[in-house]
Amino acid sequence: PDSRFGRSLGWRAYATLLRTFHYIYYGLGHSQKLYPPTQLEYHHLSVAVDTMNSWMANACCLLWLVAAIGLTLYPSLTFAATDMVNYKHLNCDPSGKLPCPPLSTAPIVDFKPERSANRVRQPVHRLSRSYQEKYKLAVARMKALPASHPLSFTAQAAIHQAYCDGYYRYDDATAKNQTFDVHFSWIFAPWHRIYIYFYERALRELVGDDTFALPYWSWDAPEGMVIPPLFRDRSNNNSLYDPYRNKANLDKLVDLDYLSNARPVPIDFDGPKDENYTDAVNCNLCTVYDQQIRNGKGAVNFLGGVPNFTDTDNTDRSSSGTLEQMAHTAIHVWTGRAPNSTADNSTCAVEHDGSYNCRNDMGFLGSSGRDPLFYSHHANVDRLWHIWSTTLRGGNGFSNPAWLDASFVFFDGVRHPRRVRIKFRDVLDTRNLGYTYAAVADKPPFLSCNLTSLVPHGGGGGGGGKVAPTFPLTLKDGEVVEVPGVALPAAPPGPGQDRVLVIDRIEYDPTEENKFDVAINVPIESAAKVAPQYKEYVGCFAVVPSSVQSGGKMKGKVTLAIGDALADVAGNATTVDVVIVPRTPYEIKLYQAPTIRNTNMN
Numbered sequence: 001p002d003s004r005f006g007r008s009l010g011w012r013a014y015a016t017l018l019r020t021f022h023y024i025y026y027g028l029g030h031s032q033k034l035y036p037p038t039q040l041e042y043h044h045l046s047v048a049v050d051t052m053n054s055w056m057a058n059a060c061c062l063l064w065l066v067a068a069i070g071l072t073l074y075p076s077l078t079f080a081a082t083d084m085v086n087y088k089h090l091n092c093d094p095s096g097k098l099p100c101p102p103l104s105t106a107p108i109v110d111f112k113p114e115r116s117a118n119r120v121r122q123p124v125h126r127l128s129r130s131y132q133e134k135y136k137l138a139v140a141r142m143k144a145l146p147a148s149h150p151l152s153f154t155a156q157a158a159i160h161q162a163y164c165d166g167y168y169r170y171d172d173a174t175a176k177n178q179t180f181d182v183h184f185s186w187i188f189a190p191w192h193r194i195y196i197y198f199y200e201r202a203l204r205e206l207v208g209d210d211t212f213a214l215p216y217w218s219w220d221a222p223e224g225m226v227i228p229p230l231f232r233d234r235s236n237n238n239s240l241y242d243p244y245r246n247k248a249n250l251d252k253l254v255d256l257d258y259l260s261n262a263r264p265v266p267i268d269f270d271g272p273k274d275e276n277y278t279d280a281v282n283c284n285l286c287t288v289y290d291q292q293i294r295n296g297k298g299a300v301n302f303l304g305g306v307p308n309f310t311d312t313d314n315t316d317r318s319s320s321g322t323l324e325q326m327a328h329t330a331i332h333v334w335t336g337r338a339p340n341s342t343a344d345n346s347t348c349a350v351e352h353d354g355s356y357n358c359r360n361d362m363g364f365l366g367s368s369g370r371d372p373l374f375y376s377h378h379a380n381v382d383r384l385w386h387i388w389s390t391t392l393r394g395g396n397g398f399s400n401p402a403w404l405d406a407s408f409v410f411f412d413g414v415r416h417p418r419r420v421r422i423k424f425r426d427v428l429d430t431r432n433l434g435y436t437y438a439a440v441a442d443k444p445p446f447l448s449c450n451l452t453s454l455v456p457h458g459g460g461g462g463g464g465g466k467v468a469p470t471f472p473l474t475l476k477d478g479e480v481v482e483v484p485g486v487a488l489p490a491a492p493p494g495p496g497q498d499r500v501l502v503i504d505r506i507e508y509d510p511t512e513e514n515k516f517d518v519a520i521n522v523p524i525e526s527a528a529k530v531a532p533q534y535k536e537y538v539g540c541f542a543v544v545p546s547s548v549q550s551g552g553k554m555k556g557k558v559t560l561a562i563g564d565a566l567a568d569v570a571g572n573a574t575t576v577d578v579v580i581v582p583r584t585p586y587e588i589k590l591y592q593a594p595t596i597r598n599t600n601m602n
Helices: 009-027 039-050 054-073 129-144 153-164 188-207 275-294 298-303 322-335 373-389 524-529 563-569
Strands: 108-110 119-121 407-412 418-423 435-437 473-475 481-487 497-508 514-520 537-543 554-561 575-582 588-590 595-600
Touching: 129 153, 129 188, 153 188, 188 322, 188 373, 188 407, 275 322, 275 373, 298 322, 298 554, 298 595, 322 373, 322 537, 481 595, 497 514, 497 537, 497 563, 514 563, 524 575, 537 554
Parallel strands: 108 418, 119 435
Antiparallel strands: 407 418, 473 588, 481 575, 497 554, 497 588, 497 595, 514 537, 514 575
8 A cells, every 4th residue: 555656557557457357247247337448548557567577467467356356246345445544645844843753764663562461551540659659750751851852741742733733744646735633533543542652651661660551530430520639739840730721620520511601610529519510420421421322333423434635625524533522622621721811922832823822731732742631631532442442342443444554653762762653453452552441440430321301302303384594604602503304314224324413514713612512303492501411412513722724714524423312302203403502602614504314333
């Protein structure tokens, strides 16, 4: 796949062979009409073969012949025509200036699985005093490394900025100089697993303890729903403390449905643990339950869709999975410094146009890696993927080679830095990376979510004479959009399929906090109360703010699994009313009306 020859003469030769055998096969009494190869195609084949040594030509043509016959006789063997994300396709600043990686002549070596999984990642709030001190020491030593060192804390934070805020460009035969981002697609989960794995390895080396594992912030469990005290302690130059967090939320109960206006005043984590507190905890648990189970059915919905780098205006952008879109995004924005914070520019993130964004650290993609809490936050995101794959039997994800063989290069080794090429297939089992997660409960806490109906239901939404809105339209905070009578396809024919609600071509300003919720069969007067603990809720569109990429607005897409919600609130209806609830004051434009379709979940 890395060969440029494969996209030139060799590829044309293969295409010609494939068409030749399709022609022979379909010429033997089959009805599908295909045309024989043209004279020009035979010329391409001839030129390609002449450019190879004779033994290589014979071997390659034999392989192409087998592939052509196999794909012709067994079309189910075909795979998606998706370009593999390969480190050779990605380009950052060649000068090695931050946030791009430093220049290196070190050879690239392939990743080798670790011999044993002897490290156990534990929740931060359960760490022993000695483990806490070791964690602080490891990060302090990483921060003491010069910024030019590829394993310094500055360089590690820059990795996220470069990959997640538009500094990398994607280049292959079909896409030129396209903005690349590891968010908004199936790249998100495995890339971040790789990223924090090498971060963890560096910390381990810096304290000389091969059993050290990165602790995770367990914000999905009631006892962990607060920024851990270890990260809030300002004494003794604590290396885990970051001054650029939202001070109003430091000792408050986390809000995993943040920006939905349900909690205008943050709730103290220590209580009183009254009905308001209990409802807030249940909302958090149901957010994770929706993310992991109800809306996270299948790899496409949980991990995200196939990225598309060939569309220059991003009109066919992939959608994020629930793992990225829901609690992960809420924690980023909830933890980061409030948008109206005043700060000296020296503490702010620099955008692509040279302006400053002071919504850092966690609240802005370009600077989130500067907060040590980021890595424990993402360790928990990684843990929830691990739970989905194992306990919830979601499996490894996708079988598509374009996903399995996607590869990136990371620096490894503090004393003797080397470059390691690692593929997604290498990281699907955490044991290959030498770690597991502590078993802290008989069952995940989110299984205790108490789902209820927001309103009574007697069937589906039939439109009832309601006037459908005209698209494109611009969402306005406080103005609910109702799309009545959206048609439901027939129930999916078999396992592994479900009905999804799709809203494509969502245009938004990436520098702002953007969110809207989606529900079905909720009256407009009740729509503001829509939240994850209600059966009518089907998901949201939410993003962590980032720089203005490619000079302006971005376009996104949201794909929401709604099979469980339909069973709960739609009965045997053939249509439903889709309700869109804006949650932020910034302009979000929807170019297309929501549709519902059947889809394969993997």
